[in-house]
Amino acid sequence: MTAPSLRRCISIEDLRQAARRRLPRIVFDFIDGGARDEQSLADNRRAFDAWSLMPRVGVDVSQRRLDTHLLGKPIALPLVLAPTGLTGLFRPQGEMMACRAATAAGIPYCLSTNSIASIEAVAAAVPDSDRWFQLYPLRDRDLMDDMLKRAAQNGFRTLLFTVDLAIQGRRERDMRNGFTLPLRPTIRTGLDVLQRPGWLYGLARNPVSFGNFAPNAKGGGVSIAQHVATLFDPSADWTLVSQIRKKWNGPFVVKGVLHPDDARAAVKAGAEAVIVSNHGGRQLDGALGACAALPGVVAAIGGDADVILDGGVRRGTDILKALALGARACMIGRPFLWGVAAAGEEGAKFAIDTLANELDEAMALAGMADLAAVGPDLVRARTP
Numbered sequence: 001m002t003a004p005s006l007r008r009c010i011s012i013e014d015l016r017q018a019a020r021r022r023l024p025r026i027v028f029d030f031i032d033g034g035a036r037d038e039q040s041l042a043d044n045r046r047a048f049d050a051w052s053l054m055p056r057v058g059v060d061v062s063q064r065r066l067d068t069h070l071l072g073k074p075i076a077l078p079l080v081l082a083p084t085g086l087t088g089l090f091r092p093q094g095e096m097m098a099c100r101a102a103t104a105a106g107i108p109y110c111l112s113t114n115s116i117a118s119i120e121a122v123a124a125a126v127p128d129s130d131r132w133f134q135l136y137p138l139r140d141r142d143l144m145d146d147m148l149k150r151a152a153q154n155g156f157r158t159l160l161f162t163v164d165l166a167i168q169g170r171r172e173r174d175m176r177n178g179f180t181l182p183l184r185p186t187i188r189t190g191l192d193v194l195q196r197p198g199w200l201y202g203l204a205r206n207p208v209s210f211g212n213f214a215p216n217a218k219g220g221g222v223s224i225a226q227h228v229a230t231l232f233d234p235s236a237d238w239t240l241v242s243q244i245r246k247k248w249n250g251p252f253v254v255k256g257v258l259h260p261d262d263a264r265a266a267v268k269a270g271a272e273a274v275i276v277s278n279h280g281g282r283q284l285d286g287a288l289g290a291c292a293a294l295p296g297v298v299a300a301i302g303g304d305a306d307v308i309l310d311g312g313v314r315r316g317t318d319i320l321k322a323l324a325l326g327a328r329a330c331m332i333g334r335p336f337l338w339g340v341a342a343a344g345e346e347g348a349k350f351a352i353d354t355l356a357n358e359l360d361e362a363m364a365l366a367g368m369a370d371l372a373a374v375g376p377d378l379v380r381a382r383t384p
Contacts, residue, residue: 003343006350012314012335015351018342019090024193024200026177026185027090031337033173034281040289041281044312047289051321051379056367064363065370066356067106070306070329071158071251071273073130076106077356078323078371081348082310082331083134083160083255085224086181088116090341091199092206096125097340101348103129105356110134110160110331113147114227118211123154132158134255135244136165137236147212148247159248160275161241163266164256166234168225169283180223182208238265245270255310258293260300267304273328274301277310280333291322298326316358323371324378 005018020028034041068078081102087094095117102109103126110132111122119133133151138144151159178186183203185193193200210227222230233240245252254266255275266274276297278287290311298307309322310331319330332351339347368374 003346005342006347009342009350010354012338012351012354015335015338015342015347015354018347019338021342022196022199023090023341024185024189024196026179026183026189026192027199028341029173029177030086030179031090031334031341033171034285035169035171035283036285038281038285040278040283040285040287043287043289044278044281044291045289045314047291048312048315048318048321050292050382051325052382053317053321053324053362053366054378054380055365059367059369061364061367061369063369064360066360066363068329068371070108070308071253073157075108075130075329077352077359078319078327078329079105079107079352079355080132080308080329080331081107081109081336081352082333083110083112083115083132083162084333084337085112085114086116086208087112087337087340088206088211089181089183089203089208090337091344092202093117093125094340094344095122097345098336098348099126099129099131100345101336101339101352104349105352107352108132108158110158111156113162113212114210114224116208116211119147119150119154119156121211123156127155131156132160132253134160134162136162137233137240138231139233140231143213143231144244145247148244152249158251158253159244160253160255161244162255162279163236163241163262164277164279164283165228165232166236167232168228169279169285171224171282174224181210181227238269241266241269241271253308257297258288258290260296263297263300263305263307267301271305273306273308275308275310275331276327277331280311291318291325294322294325294327313355316355316360316362319355319359320362320366320368320374321379323374324376326376 133156254271309327339351
């Protein structure tokens with residue numbers, strides 16, 4: 001039976017609105033918002049609009065394949081669930097719900113350093129999943145090494161190292177709302193929280209904290225900026241990336257690259273995949289939209305590493321354009337978070353299924369029966 005919150009949803013935007021209705025504004029804005037004026041957040045979407053599809057006709061598309069290979073492993077869709085902090089705040093056990101949805105769809109799930117559920121909890125809950133672990137550069141190298149060991153011991157196959165969080169981008173929605181962890185609503189936001197009894201009941205029964213840092217994390221209402229400033233290392237460079245690569249016995253991915261030279265540096269440091277991303281528009285406002293940066297990165301590293309596009313994916317046609325521009329797969333963050341917030345695991349599945357169905361439709365209408373046939377001839381730069 002379909003969850004009531006999904007019954008009128010037919011698109012990712014519908015899912016976003018369902019999440020907005022269930023979450024207090026202070027929490028919804030944390031998912032939805034970006035840095036400063038949110039220009040880069042918007043540019044992630046506009047970057048897809050710069051490209052038009054050039055469909056082919058007279059092609060047998062009666063049977064279509066959406067599967068591909070990523071990091072040497074087959075996946076059912078060219079999609080990965082991105083590392084997203086605090087997923088369990090939006091719905092209790094949110095990380096497990098997202099991981100189960102990804103596993104059911106035959107795609108990887110990446111757990112964030114800043115997750116609510118710990119490495120161990122996710123591994124125990126979804127032992128058969130293709131789990132990735134995302135690591136940030138931390139000031140405490142022993143703590144960082146400990147997370148690496150815990151991830152390896154708990155069956156996380158791939159390490160994703162994020163390199164674009166030297167300091168916290170200034171997210172003005174969160175500042176205005178007074179967003180902290182644990183959540184400390186102000187008088188202004190308190191009434192809004194009380195008007196979301198379903199979400200509030202879940203929070204009351206499942207207090208949240210930074211699961212992978214306990215008992216290291218500070219308590220008492222810490223803003224995300226304070227958390228980052230206290231624990232994360234702004235001095236991290238490519239030398240550290242190389243050192244982390246040597247410590248990890250498995251596929252290694254670098255996330256947060258826009259410049260072609262940085263893509264080359266990531267490959268030189270040992271990355272087998274590079275994720276083109278501006279951190280969902282949540283870091284440097286004014287940074288290039290991810291899809292706009294994609295062709296330069298693909299040209300820079302050629303076939304030396306897989307390229308993954310992260311940022312602004314809301315439609316199956318977005319995925320198709322990214323693949324045509326040279327990406328091996330795409331990552332999604334907000335779409336599955338809106339799904340978890342709106343309807344838990346079923347909502348996350350809805351997000352994945354919606355994009356899969358839209359991609360399948362787009363392939364049929366573009367004259368593509370197999371992802372292997374998708375190439376640069378499928379897109380044209382849109383003229384002003």
